[in-house]
Amino acid sequence: MNIIETNHLTKSYAGFTAVSNVSIHIPKGTVYGFLGPNGAGKSTTMKMFLGLTKPTGGDFLIDGKKYPKDRIEILKEVGSFIEAPSFYGNLTGEENLDIVRRILGLPKSAVDDALELTGLTQWRKRLARKYSLGMKQRLGLASALIGRPPILILDEPTNGLDPVGIHEIRTLIRSLPEKFDCTVLVSSHLLSEIELMADNIGILNHGRLLFEGTLEELKQGAEMKGYPTDNLEETFLAMIEEDNFQRGGAR
Template sequence: MKNIIETHDLTKTYGDFTAVYRLNLHIRRGTVYGFLGPNGAGKSTTMKMFLGLTRPTVGDFTIDGKKYPGDRMEILRRTGSLIEEPAFYGNLSGRENLDIIRRILGLKSSAVDDALELTGLSQFGDRPAKKYSLGMKQRLGLAGALIGRPPLLILDEPTNGLDPVGIHEIRSLIRSLPEKLGCTVLVSSHLLPEIELMADDVGILNRGRLLFEGSMENLRETAAMKGLPSDNLEETFLALVDEDNRKRRPM
């Protein structure tokens, strides 16, 4: 199966408010997919639907050939996630925190060492999590998502609050994962220059609707055909969102 995630008219409403409207995503297996949009565009809501944290109002989706809601538990077993700021037991070591996740998932004890090594935390595994730097905490969150080497990672703002060095480290790690593990990464971020450096494909949401989906090259070509800026992702993104907002304004 070429796509690891496909959605079919996926919609989520809260009363009179539509957070996501008839969303049709096609996320290719073995890629880094940048999921972009202004605040409130529906990115986090979509990710939470994938993780079973909120139910779609209309539509459905498949992940790794498994269809929601019938295969919900199997989807969760195939998906690692880091949503918002990672939470840990500060008095426990990084290794002990990961071992809790390992036990819940029923994985072998070697999975903890594997996750620590993948995220460059092996030498800090026995340090209490409360003594980790912010960048190390983000790495520990990624280690928790990576434990057991799931075929899909869903990451929401994984570089939030990091300094430039930490951002570079996390970006390099994410970029390496498809080749190193054969997994797919769905990553949402407001740091568009970072997405431009790490993503193979992008999906751009605005007010719950998909404005564009495709490769970075396709995005540049599409923007140029419309007469929009195409030199960098940030300018193209802002122009597409502005164009969509202008179309929606009442005359």
């Protein structure tokens, strides 16, 4: 069963199409890796799911609920982390999470739970403006995870983290479906990162979906097209390069 489905989803601005006829299928209880170079349309797609920007064509379903009719119901089921999370710098990490907790009507224990999950418990009393970039990323993730929503939408969650932090967040994301019976949509421009945590992937370039399926299916398809397959990162780059070439030099 797919928990998120899009049908020819499109977002155009004046003279520019950021997302073009994208139909993706995200099975329930999986980690779905959303891949593509910067500017491919990943964030725009995620913002449409959250009602932050309106589609100009097509539609989507989240857990059987349709946008825009069920927008509020959809938001109740989704935890999100989009672009650089913003916080009140003069409040502690714990206080920032408590604001989210109150908005969502969750018990006080939800803050402790989110801090522990993201490894921030020992820094809970530190002001958010004194957090390092990596700690801010963790706080953003804690904010998305609070209340353990059934669907998580995470946009580049490992940006700015050191290798240890990247490994920890990756391991956490990988464990979430089994731990909390949730579905995770996570974006990155690095296939090497997605490779270690995703069950299925979708590859976007210039707003178009080039591929959707498992990593094994990506490899098989690449072999048939004569792309390099020893390293999936190279496969991914070859696919993007070929698409750009077919577009006549890309925008």
